[in-house]
Amino acid sequence: MRRVSKIAAASVATAALAFTATACGESSTESSGAGNGKLRIGMAYDVGGRGDNSFNDSAARGLDKAKAELGAETKELTAKSGETPADREQRLASLAEGGYNPVIGVGFAYKDSIDKVAAKFPDTTFGLIDSVSKHKNVDSIVFTEEQGSYLAGVAAALKSKDGKIGFIGGVDLPLIKKFAAGFQQGVKETDPKASVQIQYLSTGSDLSGFGSPDKGKAAAKGMLDKGIDVIFAAAGGSGAGAIEAVAAKPGTWAIGVDSDQAKDPALAKYAGSIMTSVVKNVDTGVFELAKSVKDGKPLTGTHAYSLAENGVSLTTTGGHLKDIQAKLDEARKKIVDGQIKVKTTL
Known part of the structure; x- marks a missing residue:
């Protein structure tokens, strides 16, 4: 478990909400093979998802690196425009129920949902990007x-x-x-x-x-x-x-x-x-979390990725x-x- 100092206040927003919403609601992409003991990562993107050429894509690069270097299997779900907090909660819960670990929420909007779902799945490690959770099984990934x-x-x-x-x-x-x-x-x-x-x-x-x-x-x-x-x-x-x-x-x-x-x-x-x-460099935080879970030493707590560490x-x-x-x-x-x-x- 990583022990780091808490930042003074949780970030409550992100500059990276993209404008492209999925036309028919939530979208999903999943790599082949499940239940074979491999590292399985669940990624919950914010609106725009993979392909937004911005914040979500930076997270996606970390996921792709985990697939290439760690042999991870993945499932990617994308938020739809105008959805409710319950929708985000259900998205995270479905990934955890499906055996994905870690489950990563991309962006501040997942903060409250991760707080609720992490409590229900204490054996799953969650990643929260751009906000902070106090739950012991959450890796809060923030930036300076x-x-x-x-x-x-x-x-x-x-x-x-x-x-x-x-x-x-x-x-x-x-x-x-x-x-x-x-x-x-x-x-x-x-x-x-x-x-x-x-x-x-x-x-x-x-x-x-x-x-x-x-x-x-x-x-x-x-x-x-x-x-x-x-x-x-x-x-x-x-x-x-x-x-x-x-x-x-x-x-x-x-x-x-x-x-x-x-x-x-x-x-x-x-x-x-x-x-x-x-x-x-959201990809760095995503990859480090994935690797820590694969190594059996899940990162938790709050880590502010600073200029000093690129x-x-x-x-x-x-x-x-x-x-x-x-x-x-x-x-x-x-x-x-x-x-x-x-x-x-x-």
Whole structure:
């Protein structure tokens, strides 16, 4: 059992709710062979599931690595848009009842459901991504998003012509505000004269801001019209709209989130405008949990994957950071060494 310090507060939201919902409700993919003693992993994705080129796909990469390196058999279920907490609970329970262990919930929305189901299946190890459970059979996998965002802020400040920079958050929830806080701090500590306009696409329990590319595009266009030339969108599927808007205006930059969005096939034609992406390596957490179960020593407790262990990072696709890499490396070292304390709130 892993013994780690508890983080100060549980993350209650994620920037990675994708906008593509399964048309007929829950979808499922399952590898062949069951009941033969192999490691069997149950994955419960959030809306968008495998193929969202963002948060869910990062988890899927960890699953694929477990299949390739650990010989795991898997079952993947995907949430549908507008479902109830009971739907999520049933999804997790069905995986546990089917003998899958570990069972992993991708995203904050599974927190309450995992709390309930983990209590009913004490011999099953559960993984919870982007939130924290106190149950002894749950591995809570969280990330220091603010640290990666700080580096993105440094890059934005160094690349902006006039120091006019924008941040688009999907929803004004604590996790998204971690992205905003780190980003703004990175900008201001690099260029005190720079300004950061922060805008959220929806508020409170309205999660539509994570799945509305049209809203992302409109928000980005509004910023561009005001002279902002670097925009970081931590807004799930809505970020694609922001990237599209930026690409339409030469001389401006977009910063992606969660996965390397310059490598997203759906965004390929805009890749030249994507300076970098703030990546959360969810695949690392998924694979480490799977391996621990296979080894008979299941990870439990809370683990915050930090910049120091490459839990978060900036992508370098396209070579757009080459001219400022030394300054980014310097900032990274100061964060890792504790010289820079990155804020988690604005």
